[in-house]
């Protein structure tokens with residue numbers, strides 16, 4: 290393999306950076322590894338306001354962990370109140386643009402006022418610390434306001450991505466035992482209204498414990514309201530109070546639950562708590578994004594994913610950043626919408642996904658080239674491996690060769706960025722997340738837990754606790770232990786394959802389990818399979834991720850049908866639509882292939898590995914000794930050749 294290109298930070302960037310040069314990085318990392326308690330205690334004290342100080346920095350009894358034991362704080366206080374007696378008071382916290390073009394600039398003081406009012410509404414309706422609320426909203430400031438209002442009272446929130454279907458929403462409401470749902474009539478995407486309230490109505494048919502459904506009027510379209518259960522946000526706001534103090538909460542008080550795909554059909558509710566999470570996301574805002582007071586920061590993720598939680602809401606607001614927030618699609622009304630936004634708001638830090646970058650590359654350089662992107666100084670990438678060609682384009686065409694790219698590896702479970710370059714310190718290699726954050730001890734091991742030599746592929750595990758790590762799976766601690774803590778004894782199992790090069794740089798290769806990554810969204814093969822077999826015509830289904838030029842992976846389904854006459858074309862369309870309805874439009878399969886049989890082991894397990902090989906290499910070269918019926922593979926591979 291040829292040696293990858295290396296891009297050291299420019300002297301100009303280093304001279305102004307928060308962490309300067311490799312000595313700066315190494316000093317932080319070593320201190321954190323050698324003296325974790327003093328290091329993290331110092332970070333928590335500098336970055337966070339505590340109502341009461343902790344008595345112990347970390348209590349580690351794997352996999353159980355507590356950070357800043359006994360400390361009391363409030364997340365909304367840290368994101369809002371404490372900025373109000375500083376010059377940040379009148380600084381824009383959110384610069385929002387709706388897809389149709391409306392703009393709102395919300396200062397920290399105004400955001401505080403809106404959050405307090407909405408928190409007072411929740412409080413007056415009886416919500417208190419420990420209760421659970423679901424937030425199902427478009428990308429509008431009220432989504433942030435709802436999240437912060439929950440944290441003000443200690444109400445545990447779970448944001449459900451607006452692209453999820455009624456079915457998926459219902460499963461999450463039920464699993465969480467939520468009693469409130471906060472939503473909107475709809476939002477805009479590609480010029481059309483995407484309604485949200487009908488999905489809520491459908492979900493709530495089976496959720497008798499939900500007492501309140503609060504609906505923000507975004508689009509103004511016709512929205513039926515159920516008497517006694519549903520209320521308009523603006524109506525409740527009429528009697529809201531501007532006195533609703535932030536409740537001091539224990540450092541380990543649950544902050545939010547975010548559902549993510551695992552290896553079974555049932556999503557996992559990843560639980561994050563308060564003190565450690567907020568400390569870590571605030572610190573990484575500064576280390577990775579090198580955040581400065583005058584930056585205009587834009588993370589293009591949706592608030593429904595962990596990136597939206599940690600790096601649109603909690604990290605940036607706790608750090609006092611100005612956040613750009615955009616409601617709609619990158620290609621509406623034309624392919625330069627993003628570059629218009631960068632130019633208009635003079636965005637200096639842009640954080641996005643490889644899928645978005647690849648989709649924009651395809652449209653040609655004329656779109657970014659038509660805009661002044663000179664305000665940009667730092668670029669970021671998250672959610673999936675970025676291929677070096679996309680990296681180079683991002684660097685050259687968007688960053689004009691001037692902006693470092695921080696490729697950030699992390700997961701819903703890790704709460705914050707774990708492997709990424711500090712941009713004023715670490716020389717970049719396109720495609721590598723580079724080096725671990727301070728105090729993080731990452732290893733590449735085989736399944737017996739033994740380290741593999743540099744350059745060899747293995748499983749990425751993490752050996753030390755970090756403050757923003759997940760605490761458990763909501764309602765299922767055994768699954769949490771089993772899934773993450775038993776595969777390699779004593780270490781956190783990430784589920785990612787990776788290798789480490791001779792410079793200690795990490796290269797993430799992708800998932801080792803049955804989880805697909807479509808446009809940076811995690812989706813389990815089992816979730817799609819269970820949706821398919823619910824359809825009356827389907828006997829059996831096996832789903833794999835297939836390499837895709839833009840989205841990284843695409844959903845490819847192998848389906849066997851029940852006996853009877855079937856019109857394959859029509860049924861293929863119907864099943865794609867069916868999956869979109871069961872899970873959400875983003876899960877819509879790219880391809881449905883009908884087959885008479887699926888490859889199985891002698892014990893009857895579907896061998897997805899072989900199907901993956903078929904869709905990737907168009908043939909099977911791997912081990913097939915446990916395969917029951919070789920003819921299945923031959924016919925599937927032959928079918929591929931006909932395509």
Ligand code: WTA
Nearest residue numbers: 671672673674696697698699700701797811
């Ligand atoms: C993948 C998103 C390579 C990885 C923050 C991980 C990445 C999963 C990167 C988590 C990256 C995320 N390079 N792969 N920079 N970032 N991944 O929970 O497979 O939605 O395990 O969190 O995305 O996805 P999740």
